[in-house]
Amino acid sequence: MTTTDSAGAAPSQGGERPLGTEDALREHFDATIARDQRIEPRDWMPEGYRKTLVRQIAQHAHSEIIGMQPEGEWITKAPSLRRKAILFAKVQDEAGHGLYLYSAAETLGADRADLTRRLIEGRQKYSSIFNYPTESFADVGVIGWFVDGAAICNQVPLCRSSYGPYARAMVRICKEESFHQRQGYELLLTMMRGTEAQRAMVQDAVDRWWWPSLMMFGPPDDASPNSAQSMAWKIKRHSNDELRQRFVDMTVPQADKLGVTLPDPELRWNEQRGRHDFGTPDWAELKRVITGDGPCNDQRMERRRTAHEEGAWVREAATAHAARRSERARKGTAA
Numbered sequence: 258m259t260t261t262d263s264a265g266a267a268p269s270q271g272g273e274r275p276l277g278t279e280d281a282l283r284e285h286f287d288a289t290i291a292r293d294q295r296i297e298p299r300d301w302m303p304e305g306y307r308k309t310l311v312r313q314i315a316q317h318a319h320s321e322i323i324g325m326q327p328e329g330e331w332i333t334k335a336p337s338l339r340r341k342a343i344l345f346a347k348v349q350d351e352a353g354h355g356l357y358l359y360s361a362a363e364t365l366g367a368d369r370a371d372l373t374r375r376l377i378e379g380r381q382k383y384s385s386i387f388n389y390p391t392e393s394f395a396d397v398g399v400i401g402w403f404v405d406g407a408a409i410c411n412q413v414p415l416c417r418s419s420y421g422p423y424a425r426a427m428v429r430i431c432k433e434e435s436f437h438q439r440q441g442y443e444l445l446l447t448m449m450r451g452t453e454a455q456r457a458m459v460q461d462a463v464d465r466w467w468w469p470s471l472m473m474f475g476p477p478d479d480a481s482p483n484s485a486q487s488m489a490w491k492i493k494r495h496s497n498d499e500l501r502q503r504f505v506d507m508t509v510p511q512a513d514k515l516g517v518t519l520p521d522p523e524l525r526w527n528e529q530r531g532r533h534d535f536g537t538p539d540w541a542e543l544k545r546v547i548t549g550d551g552p553c554n555d556q557r558m559e560r561r562r563t564a565h566e567e568g569a570w571v572r573e574a575a576t577a578h579a580a581r582r583s584e585r586a587r588k589g590t591a592a
């Protein structure tokens with residue numbers, strides 16, 4: 258807990274108002290954000306800030322867990338032991354990311370079981386990208402390259418997010434996402450050096466995942482009502498459109514090196530802007546997928562629900578074990 262090194266200082270100038278009143282607390286909060294320092298769990302925060310964070314972190318955690326499914330399907334079908342081991346490790350990392358994030362949400366007073374229930378009941382969302390099917394092993398490579406690449410664009414700035422536990426969780430997550438992106442790209446490089454059929458598989462996967470990956474950054478800025486407040490609170494550091502642009506600029510040279518074509522006739526370098534111009538994603542499609550009508554929404558939710566039900570005995574056993582341990586500890590202390 259490092260927030261307020263300056264914590265001793267009275268939050269209000271002049272010190273006329275007693276500490277602890279809502280105004281003084283709010284002033285202290287605003288000043289902490291303005292100084293680019295971290296808000297920690299023990300600090301006062303506006304209810305809207307807490308709610309926004311719980312929603313964002315929960316949605317992020319759910320995405321990590323649901324995101325295990327599209328690639329998880331390929332663990333048993335991986336073409337070699339080496340590829341299986343890599344994919345296994347990657348999917349396992351995503352489970353770890355989910356756990357760090359649920360823990361970060363718990364520091365805000367959220368209850369993990371409750372968040373899971375909200376997901377399963379369809380009351381909380383996860384990233385639209387995981388509602389698309391993985392049709393070939395090349396999809397594993399393209400997901401690593403695009404989806405983990407997009408995650409990096411999104412998440413590196415979150416390492417400087419104003420909420421301490423979230424920012425710290427993101428540091429480790431980003432390191433692992435970077436490994437995920439490289440393993441995907443390395444798989445694709447290998448396939449591109451293979452047969453004509455393998456090259457065609459890669460191009461096909463690129464064609465199918467490009468636009469959904471651009472949609473991962475969310476709706477355009479003028480249709481993203483919560484963004485401005487999140488940026489003012491420094492939960493978010495860049496707008497959806499800015500992050501999308503960064504992703505495109507980062508990915509185009511990688512596509513050239515790989516020897517694939519990105520499926521956008523409007524994609525070209527803009528000398529004046531020093532950035533790429535690109536076409537408009539199908540926002541109607543994004544809306545459909547977010548509201549439950551994507552190609553795999555039902556399947557993803559069904560599997561998550563089943564996994565949760567099938568895990569009930571583990572949760573019960575763990576709870577009973579914890580209770581017995583604390584009972585034993587209590588007796589030990591009493592003795």
Ligand SMILES: [Fe+2]
Binds near residue numbers: 350
């Ligand atoms: Fe992840």
Ligand SMILES: [Fe+2]
Binds near residue numbers: 351433437
């Ligand atoms: Fe990842």
